[in-house]
Amino acid sequence: xxxxGLGQLPMKEGHPLFVLVDCNNFFVSCERVFDPRLEGxxxxxxxxxxxxxxxxxxxxxxxxxxxxxxxxxxxxxxxSNRICMLSAxxxxxxxxxxxxxxxxxxxxxxxxxxxxxEVFMTLQExxxxxxxxxxxxxxxxxxxxxxxxxxxGMAETKTLAKLxxxxxxxxxxxxxxxxxxxxxxxxxxxxxxxxxxxxxxGIGRQYGKWLTAHGITTALQLRAIDQDWFAKKAGVTGxxxxxxxxxxxxxxxxxxTSPRKMITCSRSFGKPVTDLQELKEAVATFxxxxxxxxxxDRSLARRITVHCSIRTKLVTxxxxxxxxxxxxxxxxxxxDLIRAAVTCLEQIYQSNLVYxxxxxxxxxxxxxxARQTDIFANNEQDRLDKLSRVIDHLNTHWGYGTIKYAxxxxxxxxxxxxxxxxxxxxxxxxxxxxAHAASSSVDRVLDPRRNDK
Numbered sequence: 001x002x003x004x005g006l007g008q009l010p011m012k013e014g015h016p017l018f019v020l021v022d023c024n025n026f027f028v029s030c031e032r033v034f035d036p037r038l039e040g041x042x043x044x045x046x047x048x049x050x051x052x053x054x055x056x057x058x059x060x061x062x063x064x065x066x067x068x069x070x071x072x073x074x075x076x077x078x079x080s081n082r083i084c085m086l087s088a089x090x091x092x093x094x095x096x097x098x099x100x101x102x103x104x105x106x107x108x109x110x111x112x113x114x115x116x117x118e119v120f121m122t123l124q125e126x127x128x129x130x131x132x133x134x135x136x137x138x139x140x141x142x143x144x145x146x147x148x149x150x151x152x153g154m155a156e157t158k159t160l161a162k163l164x165x166x167x168x169x170x171x172x173x174x175x176x177x178x179x180x181x182x183x184x185x186x187x188x189x190x191x192x193x194x195x196x197x198x199x200x201x202g203i204g205r206q207y208g209k210w211l212t213a214h215g216i217t218t219a220l221q222l223r224a225i226d227q228d229w230f231a232k233k234a235g236v237t238g239x240x241x242x243x244x245x246x247x248x249x250x251x252x253x254x255x256x257t258s259p260r261k262m263i264t265c266s267r268s269f270g271k272p273v274t275d276l277q278e279l280k281e282a283v284a285t286f287x288x289x290x291x292x293x294x295x296x297d298r299s300l301a302r303r304i305t306v307h308c309s310i311r312t313k314l315v316t317x318x319x320x321x322x323x324x325x326x327x328x329x330x331x332x333x334x335x336d337l338i339r340a341a342v343t344c345l346e347q348i349y350q351s352n353l354v355y356x357x358x359x360x361x362x363x364x365x366x367x368x369x370a371r372q373t374d375i376f377a378n379n380e381q382d383r384l385d386k387l388s389r390v391i392d393h394l395n396t397h398w399g400y401g402t403i404k405y406a407x408x409x410x411x412x413x414x415x416x417x418x419x420x421x422x423x424x425x426x427x428x429x430x431x432x433x434x435a436h437a438a439s440s441s442v443d444r445v446l447d448p449r450r451n452d453k
Contacts, residue, residue, distance in 0.1 A: 015124075015156065015249075016122040016123065016124055016249075017122065017123050017124070017131075017154050017155065017156060017161075017179075017181055018120060018121075018122055018154070018155060018156070018157060018158050018160075018161040018249070018253070019108075019120065019121045019122065019123060019135070019152060019153070019154050019161060020114075020118060020119070020120055020152065020153045020154075020158070020161040020162055020164070020165045021100075021104060021118070021119045021121070021138070021139075021142070021150050021151075021152050021165075022117065022118050022150060022151050022152070022153070022162075022165040022166075022169065023097075023100065023117035023118070023148050023149070023150050024148075024149045024150060024151055024169060025055055025056065025057055025058065026055065026093065026097075026116065026117035026148065027045040027054065027055035027088065027093055028043050028044075028045055028055050028056065028057045029147075029148045029149060030089075030092055030093050030096050030148065031043065031045065031086055031089075031092075031422055032147075033096065033146070033147035033148065034422070034423075034425045034433050035422070038057075038084060040059065041057075041059060041082075041084060042056075042057055042059035042060035042062075042063065042081060042082075042083040042084065043056070043057040043059070043060060043083070043084045043085075043086065044056050044057070044060050044065060044078075044083060044084070044085055044086070045085075045086050045087075045088050046071060046085055046086065046087050046088060046420070047088060048088070048267060048268050048416040048418075049268055049270055049416045049417045049418075050071065050085070050087055050417050050418065050419065050420065051070060051071060052068055052069060052070050052071065053065055053066070053067055053068065053069045053071070053074075054067060054068075054088060055067070055088075060083055063077055063081055063083070064077070065077065065083075071085070085420055086420050086421070086422060087417075087418035087419060087420040087421035087422075088418070088421070089421050089422050089423075089424065091400070091424050091427055092422065092424055092425060092426060092427070093116060094116065095426045095427050096146060096148060096426070097116045097117065099145070099146050100119075100142055100146050100148060100150075101113055101119060103141060103142050103145050103146060104119055104121070104138065104142065106141070107121075107134070107138050107141075108121040108122075108123065110122070110253070110255055111253075111255075112253050112254045112255060120158060120161070120253055120254075121253070122253050128179065128182045131154070131179065131182075132177070132179065135152050135154065135177050135179075136175070136177055138152065139151075139152055139176055139177060149176070150176070151165050151166075151168040151169035151176050151177070151178075152165060152168060152176065152177045152178075153165030153166070153167065153168050153177075153178050153179075153180065154177075154178070154179040154180065154181060154182075155179075155180040155181050155247075156180075156181055156247045156249060157244040157245075157247060157248065157249045157250070157251065158201070158244065158249070158251045159200065159201050159202060159241060159244035159245060159251070160180055160181075160244065160245065160247065161180075162201040163180070163191070163192070163195055163199075163200070163201075163219065164178045164179070164180040164191075165178070166195070166199065167180075167191055167195075189220055192218065192219040192220035192223060192245070193218050193219075193220040194218070195218060195219040195220075196208075196217060196218060196219075197211045197212065197216060197217060197218065197219065197221075197222055199219075200219055200222065200241065200245075201241075202237065202238075202240070202241040202244075203222075203238075203241060207233075207234060207238065210233065219245060222241075222242060222245060223242065223245040223246055225242060227239055227242055230242060259297040259298065259299045259365065259367070260297060260299070260365070261363070261365060262361060262362065262363045262365070263290050263293050263294060263297075263299075263301070263361070263362045263363075263365070264290070264359060264360070264361040264362075265286040265287075265289040265290045265293070265359060265360055266286060266307070266357065266358065266359020266360070267282075267286070267357065267358075267359070267415070267416050268309075268356060268357045268416055269282070269355065269356055269357060269358075269414045269415075269416065270413075270414060270415050270416050270417040271413070271414070272311070272354045272355070272356060273354070273355045273356075273414050274351070274353070274354055274355065276345075276346075276349050276351070278409075278413060278414045279308070279345055279349060279355060279358060279414075280342050280345060280346075280407065281407070281408055281409030281412065281414065282358050282412075282414045283306055283341045283342060283344075283345045283358055283360060284338045284341065284342060284405065284407040284408045284409070285408040285409070285412070286341070286358065286359055286360040287304070287334065287337040287338045287340075287341040287342075287360045288334045288337070288338060288404065288405060288408055289360075290337065290360050290361075290362050291332060291333065291334040291337045291362075291388075292334075292392065292395075292400075294332045294337075294362060294365075295332045295368075295388060295392060297365075298367065298368040298369070299332065299365045299366065299367060299368055300330035300331055300332050300365065300366050300367070300368050300371060301327070301330060301331065301332065301337070301362035301363065301364065301365055302326060302327055302329075302330045302363075302364035302365075302366065303324060303325070303326050303327070303362070303363045303364040304324070304325055304327065304337060304340045304341060304344065304360065304361070304362055304363075305322055305323070305324040305344070305360070305361040305362075305363065306322065306323050306324075306341050306344035306345050306348070306358070306359075306360055307320055307321070307322040307358065307359050307360075307361065308320065308321050308322075308345070308348065308349075308355050308357070308358040309355065309356050309357035309358070310350075310353045310354065310355055310356070311353075311354045311355075311356050321348045321350075322348070323344040323345070323347050323348045324344070325340055325343065325344055326364075327340060329372055330364075330365075330366050330371065330372060332368060332388065333384045333385075333387075333388055334388065334391070334405060335384065335387075335405070336384075337360075337362070338405060338407050338408075341360050342407065345358075391403055391404075398428075398429055399424065399427055399428030399429060399430070399431070400427070400428075
């Protein structure tokens with residue numbers, strides 16, 4: 001059976017194989033899709049406020065740059081090696097992720113979106129040659145349709161598929177695809193022997209240190225560990241990881257698309273904030289963003305929580321202040337959410353404190369098609385429903401923020417620093433890529449402001 005001439009992953013009787021599609025250096029790869037001059041040069045993508053490294057190109061990895069490193073610690077390395085720095089553009093990354101998922105559904109409709117850059121799927125055992133052809137066709141199609149390179153790993157379990165994808169990413173000889181299930185026992189042992197316990201999915205940093213202290217340093221050694229002894233320390237979760245390494249599937253594909261049980265929107269501020277009005281604008285913005293996510297999930301919220309990170313002028317340690325209120329009725333209207341969020345903020349705000357971060361959390365969610373209404377305000381309910389639909393339509397068509405509530409402000413001086421952010425090429429009409437601007441890419445990459453903060 002084929003889909004648009006691509007072919008679908010074969011399904012027949014037998015034990016399933018797990019396939020993991022993992023995007024290579026995803027954030028950097030997304031930037032390179034629209035700025036080809038970034039190819040072949042060291043590139044790093046920065047976190048909120050341009051503070052830390054969250055993605056690196058292979059060229060940047062060669063200079064010892066690791067994820068999580070603060071920029072100020074490696075400023076000399078960045079400057080001396082002319083490493084291009086870019087602020088994170090999560091709007092662009094999410095949109096390209098959505099396009100990749102759409103592409104992968106042409107091969108296998110039943111997939112599990114594990115993260116923004118990782119997708120699990122299953123196929124039934126069949127001829128290895130057919131599997132290899134289809135997987136490589138999948139990889140080529142994603143690159144051709146979206147422009148993002150991916151690595152694909154296959155194995156009998158999810159954990160082994162993750163390790164296979166990592167092996168495919170690091171070993172150039174694999175061509176970006178690796179089927180661990182097709183390997184001999186000797187080759188499987190060799191692959192697992194070269195994987196440290198810290199790199200195993202399901203083994204956290206603390207467990208990794210504990211295992212290393214007890215002489216368990218590789219995936220091969222963990223596979224052969226005494227299960228009773230390990231279960232006393234790691235419990236059922238750790239034992240499940242060991243069985244997965246042994247080829248016994250314990251983690252099925254999760255196809256549940258039920259709505260989220262909680263929605264949180266928060267950001268660190270670009271500068272310390274003390275003014276109440278600025279805090280109100282920030283909290284109102286987060287409430288509106290959460291409301292948009294709420295309507296996307298077709299859910300309603302009954303409880304709203306506002307949380308602020310505070311730093312006193314005399315003490316350097318951070319603490320949090322929160323306030324939660326229960327709404328009279330479940331809602332997805334921005335006006336209701338903004339009003340409640342601002343009310344919460346006014347109750348916890350203190351003028352003698354410096355605020356570095358705030359956010360809004362919506363909880364106690366229910367389905368929108370089971371909305372409980374107020375019989376005395378039906379007309380108002382209909383009006384707000386229509387208003388929300390109009391706002392969402394305009395922002396979807398013209399770009400988020402085209403129309404918004406006045407409470408969210410216009411200057412937004414509190415926003416996170418993102419001086420090096422690329423345009424929203426795929427989601428904003430005014431920022432569509434322009435062919436004649438290609439020459440500016442060279443200037444942008446070599447601009448000293450992007451290499452030295």
